[in-house]
Each structure stands twice: as C-alpha cells, then as structure tokens.
Amino acid sequence: MSAPTYDLGKLHGGLRLPGEKTASTARGIVVAPIPQQLVLPITQHVGNPAQPIVGIGERVLKGQLIAGADGPLSAPVHASSSGKVVAIEPWPVSRRHGEKAPCIIIDCDGQDQAIEPADAPAPYTALHPNDLLQKILQGGIVGLGGAVFPTAQKLMQATTTPLTHLLLNGVECEPYISCDDMLMREQAAEMLGGAQILMHALGLEQCYVVAESDKPEALENIAHAMAELDDPRIVLKQVPTIYPSGGEDQLVQLVTNLEVPSGGLPTDVGCVVQNVGTAAAIQRWIVSGEPLISRITTISGDGVAMPLNIEARIGTPIADVIGLAGGYTERASQMIIGGPMTGKSVTTDRVPVVKATNCILVLSEIVPLDDEKPCIRCGECAVVCPIQLLPQQLFWYACADNEKQLRAHGLTDCIECGCCDLVCPSHIPMTSDFRLAKARMRELADEKARAERARVRFESRNERVEVEQKRREEELAAQKESALAAGPAAIQDILARTGKKERQPTDRDQD
Amino acid sequence: MWSTVILAIVTITAIALVVGLLLAYAHRRLPANPDQLTNRVNALLPQTQCAQCGHPGCRPYAAAIVEQGAAINLCPPGGDETIGRLADLLGRDVLPLLSPGMTPGSVAIIEESLCIGCTHCRDACPVDAIVGAHQFMHTVIRQECTGCELCLPPCPVDCINMVTAA
Numbered sequence: 001m002s003a004p005t006y007d008l009g010k011l012h013g014g015l016r017l018p019g020e021k022t023a024s025t026a027r028g029i030v031v032a033p034i035p036q037q038l039v040l041p042i043t044q045h046v047g048n049p050a051q052p053i054v055g056i057g058e059r060v061l062k063g064q065l066i067a068g069a070d071g072p073l074s075a076p077v078h079a080s081s082s083g084k085v086v087a088i089e090p091w092p093v094s095r096r097h098g099e100k101a102p103c104i105i106i107d108c109d110g111q112d113q114a115i116e117p118a119d120a121p122a123p124y125t126a127l128h129p130n131d132l133l134q135k136i137l138q139g140g141i142v143g144l145g146g147a148v149f150p151t152a153q154k155l156m157q158a159t160t161t162p163l164t165h166l167l168l169n170g171v172e173c174e175p176y177i178s179c180d181d182m183l184m185r186e187q188a189a190e191m192l193g194g195a196q197i198l199m200h201a202l203g204l205e206q207c208y209v210v211a212e213s214d215k216p217e218a219l220e221n222i223a224h225a226m227a228e229l230d231d232p233r234i235v236l237k238q239v240p241t242i243y244p245s246g247g248e249d250q251l252v253q254l255v256t257n258l259e260v261p262s263g264g265l266p267t268d269v270g271c272v273v274q275n276v277g278t279a280a281a282i283q284r285w286i287v288s289g290e291p292l293i294s295r296i297t298t299i300s301g302d303g304v305a306m307p308l309n310i311e312a313r314i315g316t317p318i319a320d321v322i323g324l325a326g327g328y329t330e331r332a333s334q335m336i337i338g339g340p341m342t343g344k345s346v347t348t349d350r351v352p353v354v355k356a357t358n359c360i361l362v363l364s365e366i367v368p369l370d371d372e373k374p375c376i377r378c379g380e381c382a383v384v385c386p387i388q389l390l391p392q393q394l395f396w397y398a399c400a401d402n403e404k405q406l407r408a409h410g411l412t413d414c415i416e417c418g419c420c421d422l423v424c425p426s427h428i429p430m431t432s433d434f435r436l437a438k439a440r441m442r443e444l445a446d447e448k449a450r451a452e453r454a455r456v457r458f459e460s461r462n463e464r465v466e467v468e469q470k471r472r473e474e475e476l477a478a479q480k481e482s483a484l485a486a487g488p489a490a491i492q493d494i495l496a497r498t499g500k501k502e503r504q505p506t507d508r509d510q511d
Numbered sequence: 512m513w514s515t516v517i518l519a520i521v522t523i524t525a526i527a528l529v530v531g532l533l534l535a536y537a538h539r540r541l542p543a544n545p546d547q548l549t550n551r552v553n554a555l556l557p558q559t560q561c562a563q564c565g566h567p568g569c570r571p572y573a574a575a576i577v578e579q580g581a582a583i584n585l586c587p588p589g590g591d592e593t594i595g596r597l598a599d600l601l602g603r604d605v606l607p608l609l610s611p612g613m614t615p616g617s618v619a620i621i622e623e624s625l626c627i628g629c630t631h632c633r634d635a636c637p638v639d640a641i642v643g644a645h646q647f648m649h650t651v652i653r654q655e656c657t658g659c660e661l662c663l664p665p666c667p668v669d670c671i672n673m674v675t676a677a
Contacts, residue, residue, distance in 0.1 A: 451558035454657045457638040458560045458568055 009257030011250055013384040014242040015419050017341075019214055020175045024300040024307035029182050030324055031311045034081045038106040038315035039352040040066065041093050045142040046149045047073030052104055058085045061115040063291055066104055069137065075150040076140045080293040080313035083108035093354065094337035094346045103352070106315070117289040124197050124286050129159070132201040132286070139285035140292045140355075145169060145180075145246070145275035146338060148356040151282070154274075155201060157267065164270035166204050167255060168195055168279055170211035170218065171239060171246035174339030177359040179296040180276050182309040184211060184218035187280050188225035194279030195234055197286050202272060207234045208255055209276070214241040243341070244417040248273045250386055262413050277358075297353055299325040303332030303362030312353045318360055319349040331364035341418040373426040381420035381430065387413050391420040395430050398437040403444060406437055414438070549577045555596045559588040560637035561659030563610075568637055576601070584609050588658070617673045618656040619663070623648050625670035632662035632671060 043049040050067035060066055060079040067077040083106045091103040124132055137152035168191065172180040184191065195207050209226075211218050222236055239245055239254050249260040251273055258269040266273050277296065284290045293314055300307040305326025312321055318335075322328060336343040337351070339359055353360075381391035389410050397405040411434060420430045553573035564585035566572040575581035576597070583597040584606040591608060598605045621632070621641075628646040640656045643649025651662075653676070662671050 447557075450657075451556075453655070454558040454560060454638050455553070455569065457640070457655060458558065459570070461637065461639045462568075 009253050009255065011242060011245055011254050011386060012388045013386045013419065014244060014250075015384055015422060016241065017173075017175050017243045019241070020300070021178045021181065021214070024176070024178045024298050024309055025181055025185075025217075027306075027308045029186055029296055029309045029311050032313065032316060032321050032324060034108050034110060034112055034313060035316045035320045036108060037086075037317065038080050038083070038108060038313065039091050039317060039350075040077055040080065040104045040106065040315040041091070041101045041352065041354055042067045042077060042104065043095070043101050044077065044148060044314070044355040045075040046147065047071070047075070047153070049102070050074060050077045052088055052102075054085050054104065056085055056087060059083070060085060060106060061113050063289075063293060064115045065138075065291075066106075069150075072156075073150060073153055075142050075152075076138065076291075077104070078140050078291040078293050079106060080315050081106070081108045082111050082113040092346070092348050092351050094344055094351050094357070099347075114290075124200060129201045129203060132197070133159070135286060136201070136282060138291075139282070141278060141281050141285060142292070142355050143275055144277035144281060144295060144355065144358070146342070146356055146358050151274070151278055155198070155272070157265075158202060158272045161267045162270060163202055163204055163267065163272060164206065165256060165272070166195065166198055166202060166207040167251060167266075167271055167273045168207065168209040168276050169246060169248070169251055169273050170209060170215070170222075170276040171251055172215075173212065173241070173243040173246040174341050174359075175243075176300045176361055177298050177339050178300070179298045179309055179358050181215050181218050182298075183277055183280060183296050184215065185221050188218075188221045189229070190280040190283045191276050192222075192225055192229050192231070192234060192279075193287065194274075194281070194283035196231065197282055198272075198274060198279060199233060204272070205233055208237045209234060210237045210239055210251060210255055212241045212245070213238055243419065244386055244415065247386070247415050247417065249415070262410055292355060295353070295355060295357070297321075297357050298359040299362070300359065301332075301336075301362040302364050303329055303335075305329055314353060314355055316353045317350055318353060321353065321360075322349060322362075328362060329364075332362045333365045334363050336361040336363065341422075342416065370427055372428050375426055375428060378425060380423045380425065384419040384423050386417060386419065387415060389414060391430050391434075394437075395428065395433060398430075398433045401437075401440070403441055406441065411437060411441070545574075545577050549573045551600060552576050552597065555589075555593060555600065556586060557589045557593060557657075559657040559659050561588060561657070561661060562637070563587050563659075582606065582609070587611055616676050617658045618653055618676045619651050619658065619660070619671050620653075620674050621649055621651055622670040622672065623650060625668050627668055629667055631665035631667065635661045635665045637661060 042052060048070040051070045052067045054060055054066045061082045062079060064079045065076055066079050069076045085104060086107050087105040088102060089105065090100040092099055093101045095101060127135065133152055133155055136155065141151045142148040143151060143154065170180050170184050172178065195209065199207055209222055211222065219236065219238060226234055226236060237255055244250055245254055248266050252266045252269060252271045253259055256271060260266055261268055281292050285292065294311055295314060296309055296311050298309050299321065304322065308325055310321055310324055334345055335349060336345045337357055337360060338344060340361060343359065343361060375392055375395065377392060379392065385391055394406065394409050394411055397409065414434050416431050416435060418431045424430065553570050556569040556573060558569050560568045562568060564572045566575050576583060583601065583603055584594050586593050587608065587610065594608065595605055626648045628643060628648060630643065630645050633641040633643055633649055637659060638655055638657055640652045641649055641662060642652060658673065660673060
C-alpha cells in the first residue's frame with residue numbers, strides 16, 4: 001500500500017506557479033544554534049492570547065510552561081531554551097493586525113537545560129482519546145501550516161461530528177516555501193507516528209498522507225517510512241502541483257472528491273486535515289515529552305546568499321538565523337514572513353520566528369506593476385478562483401460597500417489565495433479589497449450584536465423600573481389607607497402613651 | 512373549445528377582481544401595524560440609549576419617528592449612516608445630522624479611588640452597565656457600556672471619564 005495513489009477529485013481554477021523551491025531544498029535541514037535572546041509572543045495562535053505565568057528575573061528551563069492557555073480557544077507557550085526572563089513587553093512581530101505584540105523575552109544561558117517532565121511519558125495507546133486531546137492541548141501545539149489554529153481545539157470540534165478520514169497535508173503549494181517538503185524528507189517516520197496518534201485520538205481508521213507531484217524525494221521517503229511502519233490504515237496520495245491545492249477545503253475536494261459546504265468545515269464531510277509539521281510536533285510532544293518549541297522554517301528568495309531550511313527554536317530573532325543562509329545579498333530589499341502569495345511583509349528583522357513562521361522570504365526590489373486600471377469584465381478571475389466565486393462581481397460590491405450582496409455572493413468563503421490578483425489584466429488588487437471588506441463585515445456584525453445586547457438590557461431595565469415604581473405606589477397607597485383607617489385620634493393616642501410631643505426633624509433625618 | 516377558453520378567462524378575471532378589491536379594501540381600512548414599523552426603525556438605531564435625540568432611549572425615539580413624525584436626523588451616535596438607513600426605510604429625504612454629539616466607540620470609566628458610592632450614576636445608566644451599592648465603590652461593566660455619557664452629569668465628584676474602547 002505504499003505506492004502513491006491518484007484517484008482524485010477535481011479542483012476548480014487554481015494556477016500553476018513557478019515553484020522556486022529547488023534552491024532551498026538542495027541542502028538538508030540545518031539546526032539553528034540557541035540564540036542569545038528568545039522573544040516569545042503570547043499570541044502565536046488564533047484565539048485568546050496566552051497568559052504569562054512567569055515573573056521578570058525568573059529562571060526558566062527548556063520546555064517550561066511560561067504562558068498558559070486562556071480559555072478553550074488558546075494555546076500555551078513554552079520556553080524554547082533555559083535562561084532568565086528579562087522582560088515582558090511589546091516587541092515587533094509579524095501579524096495581520098498591528099506591528100507589535102506583547103512578548104516574553106528570555107536571555108538564554110546556553111545550557112539548554114530541559115525541565116523534568118511532570119509525569120513519565122506513557123504510551124499513547126493506553127490513554128483515552130479525551131485524555132490524549134487534553135495532553136495535546138498542553139503541548140502548545142497549533143496548526144503549523146500557517147493558520148496556527150490551536151490543534152487540540154480543532155480536534156475537539158472534530159470529535160463532535162462523524163468522521164471518516166484523517167488527511168495529513170503535505171501540499172505546500174506556495175512558491176519558495178519548502179519546510180514541509182524537507183520535513184517529509186527527513187522526518188517522515190515522526191510524521192507518520194503523529195498520524196497514528198491523531199487516528200487514535202479521533203478514533204479514525206483511515207489516513208491519507210497527501211503530497212504534491214513536484215516532491216519526488218519526499219514521496220519516496222514517506223513510502224519508505226510507510227513500508228517500515230507497515231500500517232495498512234495509512235495511504236499515500238499524490239496530487240498535481242496546483243496553487244492553492246494546499247488549502248484545507250481544496251485538499252479535501254482533491255483527495256476525496258467531496259465539497260466542503262459554504263461556510264462549513266472539512267469535518268462537515270467527515271475529514272480532519274492536519275499539516276504534516278503539526279503531526280510531527282504531536283509525535284514529539286506525546287512520545288518524547290517535548291512541547292512545540294522549535295519548527296522548520298524556509299529561508300529563501302534572491303535576497304539571501306544560500307537559501308535553505310533551518311530548524312529554529314521558537315522565539316529566535318530572524319536576524320540571528322539569516323547568517324545560516326549566508327547573510328543578505330546586495331539585492332535584498334524586502335522581507336516577507338510566509339509565502340509570496342499570502343505572506344506579510346515586515347520592516348525589521350528583529351521579529352522572532354514564531355509557530356506560524358513557515359518561511360522567511362528575502363526578495364530584491366520587485367518591478368512595480370502597472371497602475372490599477374478599470375475592470376474590463378474579462379472574467380479571468382472567475383476562471384481561476386478555486387472557490388468558484390465571482391471576484392469581479394465581489395469587487396464591485398466591495399467598492400460599493402454593499403454588505404448584503406457581498407454575503408449573497410459568498411465573500412465569507414474567499415480564502416484570500418490571491419489567484420485573482422495575479423491573473424487580472426487590469427492589476428486590480430482584489431484580495432486586499434476583499435480583506436478590507438471582510439473586516440468591515442465583521443465590524444458591522446459586531447456592532448449589530450452589541451446594539452442588540454444594549455437593546456435587550458435597556459428594555460429589561462425599563463421593565464424593572466416600571467415594576468419597582470408600581471410597587472412603590474402600591475405601598476404608598478396602602479400606608480395612606482391604613483393611616484386614614486386609623487384616623488387622627490390614633491396618632492394622638494400614641495403620642496400620649498409615649499409621653500412625647502410630635503417629633504422634631506433632627507440632623508439625622510436630613511442625611 | 513372556445514367556450515372553455517372564454518370560461519377560463521372569465522373565471523380567472525373574476526378571481527383577480529375579487530382578490531384585488533379585497534386587498535385594496537384591506538389596505539385602506541386596516542391600519543398598518545405601527546408596532547412592527549417601530550420595531551424595524553428601532554433595529555436601525557444604534558441602541559446607545561443616550562437620549563441625545565430628546566427621547567428617553569432608542570425605542571421611544573423610534574416610536575416618535577413612526578407615530579409623531581419626528582425628524583430622522585436627531586441621532587448623533589448613529590451619524591449619517593443611520594440617517595441614510597432610516598431615510599431608505601421610511602422613504603424620507605436624507606438630512607444632515609442636526610447636532611454632532613458624543614464620539615462613537617467610547618466607554619465610561621470610573622476613577623475608583625475618587626468614587627464616593629452615591630449610586631447616582633448607577634441609576635442614570637440606561638443599560639444597567641454600572642454596578643455598585645450605596646457607600647461602596649462603583650464600576651462600569653465595559654462590555655455593556657454604550658458610551659451614552661448619561662452617567663457624567665449626575666456624578667457629584669466628576670470621577671467618570673470617557674475613554675476610547677479598546
């Protein structure tokens with residue numbers, strides 16, 4: 001069962017992009033040295049920021065928990081090496097929103113002393129799936145394909161629906177990035193071990209390992225590792241090299257020929273997709289007790305002398321690892337974290353390697369494209385859109401801020417792959433417009449929810465005030481009635497009995 | 512053959528006529544449900560409950576618009592966007608905002624060291640977003656504060672400030 005199989009579904013659109021990967025795959029993975037200083041952001045994942053649990057001046061060990069998960073949609077952060085916490089402060093990072101994020105900064109002592117695991121590693125097969133999921137949560141493991149969604153949360157959500165397949169995503173469709181390719185070449189056994197753990201945790205009996213046809217070495221190595229493992233549940237699948245076949249929904253469609261419904265998740269069609277790097281990280285955590293404290297990252301582009309893949313500790317400043325790639329060339333002019341299609345450019349190399357950093361791209365000056373011109377309705381964008389949306393139509397609605405139509409035309413399903421931008425003869429940056437429109441839609445929805453809550457609170461308050469008012473009036477009426485019933489004689493009688501005159505108001509009464 | 516066709520035409524015309532008359536009568540005689548329209552207008556208002564329109568809250572303002580024909584440009588937190596939507600719904604002309612008021616997106620915050628626990632602000636809050644008891648420190652529930660600024664004037668020690676919501 002170890003030869004790759006090809007029975008595939010069909011993916012709409014997509015593009016064949018130049019791979020640009022051979023430069024960085026020529027050498028093996030180089031392990032980066034421990035840096036002088038580690039910069040560990042507390043927001044390396046989707047969801048709530050982790051809560052720091054160490055103080056400044058505290059000595060921490062490699063693998064020690066330094067920030068705990070806050071709520072179910074969050075992930076803990078561990079120290080990547082031993083050293084002393086010197087600061088917890090905002091530091092430049094690469095992220096979608098804002099330039100800086102709170103980071104825990106550790107001065108490394110170079111001893112790389114690991115923390116003693118709290119409990120002896122038990123074989124995972126002895127653990128109940130739920131306990132296994134809890135354990136995965138504690139490992140700080142997030143999706144390493146770039147989305148950094150907390151893995152445990154994804155798995156827990158998945159267990160609530162009937163499942164059929166686990167898909168290990170080794171489809172690295174963006175140009176330049178080759179970290180998953182190198183991982184599959186060098187750590188295929190670990191990755192398959194992770195797949196077995198995931199299957200146990202999810203109670204699944206079938207796993208597809210999916211890689212693209214342009215990675216023959218990786219395919220061969222996986223096949224080799226699978227032959228050694230001899231697990232009939234795991235099947236290797238080869239898919240054609242088309243961007244963006246590595247997207248979750250696209251991968252499911254390609255491999256199983258099932259379409260993920262609009263607004264849905266792969267679990268809706270019984271599939272769970274995990275990045276190959278995530279699987280390897282899970283294996284390392286569950287079997288060896290090492291949490292997610294390092295990852296493989298590609299350093300590539302024509303701005304570095306010797307593109308390669310490195311295994312760096314999470315938190316290593318990028319400036320420290322550029323040297324491993326031979327340093328910057330004279331042409332280097334911009335740095336992108338992530339791939340050229342979906343990455344984000346940064347302005348300083350002080351930003352650290354984080355869990356999401358799959359690629360550090362240093363490029364020379366890009367020849368500026370022609371200016372944006374009006375849309376000529378050629379329809380090329382609709383041809384390449386992998387979601388089968390109508391980007392030109394969406395573009396109009398985004399310009400007109402027409403939220404209703406944007407929703408009706410499925411903007412929320414856009415994966416921001418950038419294919420439409422690339423083929424547009426008028427050079428319209430549609431993806432960035434869509435990103436803005438999506439943010440605006442989220443904002444509007446938030447506002448609506450807030451207004452609704454305020455309305456409910458206002459109405460219930462009015463109700464309460466009304467009830468109180470009524471009660472007070474009733475009480476007053478009752479008092480009046482009883483006083484009238486008793487008559488003025490009763491008051492005189494009381495005063496006579498107590499031997500007092502009618503009471504004068506005192507200071508206390510005025511209070 | 513022809514008689515069947517004519518019969519069909521006559522029948523359908525008759526039905527259309529009867530139903531049409533019925534609908535026309537209903538439209539004339541039955542009053543439109545003002546509550547329903549008020550609800551729709553209310554849904555367009557920002558629910559800040561700031562009373563800057565001169566009505567004690569958004570729902571009363573909505574009722575005033577529908578029942579008394581109040582102007583649609585009295586809502587400062589809603590701004591031009593709300594005016595546009597109201598004009599759309601009610602088929603009225605878009606008017607410029609009458610008086611700019613509060614800055615949207617701000618929330619009240621109580622300087623707790625200065626608070627004397629008088630409960631005046633608590634009673635003024637239209638959405639019960641201030642907690643505190645007599646002679647105890649009060650605080651604003653940030654998530655629920657609409658930024659209406661109604662708690663500012665009653666405070667005897669001026670310990671409430673408006674800050675931009677994070």
